[in-house]
Amino acid sequence: MASVQNGRSEGDPVDVIQKPTREELRRRAADLVPVLRANAQSSERDRRLSDETVQAMTDAGIFRLRTPERFGGYACDTGTLVDVGIELGRGDGSAAFNTAAWWIMSWNIGMFPDEVQEEVFTTPDVRICGTLAPTAMAVPKDGGVVVSGQWNFNSGAAHSQWKLLSAILPDGEGGAEPILALAPISAFEVIDDWDVAGLRATGSVTLRVQDLFIPTVKYLKISALMQQQYASVRNRELPIYRGPMVGAVSASTTGKIVGLARAAREAFFERLPGRAITNTAYASQIEAPVTHLQVADASLKIDEMEFHARRLADLVDGKGLRDEPWSLQDRAYARMAVGRICQLGLDAVNTFAMASGASSIYSSIPIQRIQRDMQTITLHALNLPSTNLELYGRILCGLEPNTFFV
Template identity: 30%
Template structure:
């Protein structure tokens, strides 16, 4: 089902790209994706790529999903970002107990979820579940979702139960959205605040990050595809970096097109494309983007091969995935910076794709999963034989 379905989805995504490019400025001005854009994405089947087959999903290889993300982000950074984070949630819900999956998808398998994982709210364990209260920020695409995934820390219990970092699944009736998204980059993502007032979350609608780190989750009893046996940190982290690579690719395409016509005033009529320094900058940017993507393909391919064979995923591979992911972000940011610097003053004009991709890529860079020191330090600890306690690996 995945092979033919995935190809058809990617074909549908590519057919959308010209329209998304035309809407990019409108999307930024609106500060959210339009209903038409989300509907078009849903019609391609994109959001079903990582969804379990028993709910009509494709159970696609993560690379199929990430290739679609890269394409979308190369046309419109905000659209690629929202598509990625909304789309990867179907993969995470597949790890929850079956009842949670039924709650969301039984009546409508096309139901979407947004998220905010930073544990900024208050969680109390009660009989049968948890009481959830507080405010969570940066929930991209929340206006186009009917459920939300929120991160929270359950305090240690009186019986000695240790603290637990969990994800909590809430329906739209249990929260409100506050429009606070006024930013310089990724303006079209509608990443607003989620506010919850003492909502009850039954125990089956929560999932421990410790379980996702161990790759042993309740949903795997019914969702047995290899896709659901890879680490949360591996797929989620690349779901954040891939849109940034896509934005840098969009900047590259726009830059090359622009420089083919640009004439440098300081060189008396010399076409910018004939400038050897411009040629070197373009080559360096292209090489960095290729390196970032090749690392992604290698890492994700190896993870899936081992998962399909039922083999254990070695810690060194998991650490390498996080290392390559943060390096992928760094390479993409370096590429888009180099291209922006080489584009001249006209690239500063409002509405031009170069400056929008530059702002969007830097906005994506500040996501916590892109902090290089954390991921690189973990890799270094592993290389030196020191213990790794971080769940985001």
């Protein structure tokens, strides 16, 4: 007889749901934009998302997009993530950033053994924070490992129930390799050190732990994950898991960046009517040729951003549906696409910010926050344009990659 957990048989769905269409999910996200914008300034001041923002996104089903359907989730393709991410990015960069991180971690949980998924996805809206940098040590112990260390940049920790962590595990032969492990958020000490210039509302605090036991079933070797050797049986043939981690992670994050650039454009045009250019003869900025050049240049860069976001999503989703292998160039493109999107986005946002005048530096004016958020996103280790473009160029030149994350 199947075991019963939370009133359901193991493996059965939490609820019988009607999966919303891609357009319905995009519309739900678009409807959230006024709420996200209304809370953005106070969330930035508090250095974490407001409870109202998180609850509104929960009610809209935003956190279900990468939860398997058997747990009441939507198991959406990455094209849907792009659509929804764009709308969230229009609303608030920090809310969109945390959501993309939660999507990525939910997808990662789908690679763990099915029994672990049963424990984590007791609600389809569960939120898992996490980091890939192996900044801790794991020591083998009967039935698992003992982990000690700390991890920076845990976006959304305040509203998460679980954490994915990376650590270095000795192999017993003088070597070592990184692992990806799972533990409840309550097991960690929170170091409230998130006092930064951009993405302030992500609440990306440091988490620390000492001598935390993690059973074998709750950790995976990252080398196996990079080779698509996932532990889940039930997810193995699902299209969204037929591909490498680099594709799923990269495609999950692009929409929010495009949306943030769109937000800069919207913020600029909202203040444009009636604005003069100080110390010039232009009584209306909208009549100045320089404005026309700035608007055209920045808008075309946003179009180019969206091209790469959708091209990458089509690559991930198409190969998943057709069960096609990924070439090394495909994998490198996944990294390059994010870097290029960030490069174009930062240029576009900086153009709109510089064209907004000195009055735009007030904290009540969104463009200055958008600019800081975009710069911070671009500095992320997996997003940095110079690193990602170099990787893509290496592969095009026939050289081996110089990173494990590809």
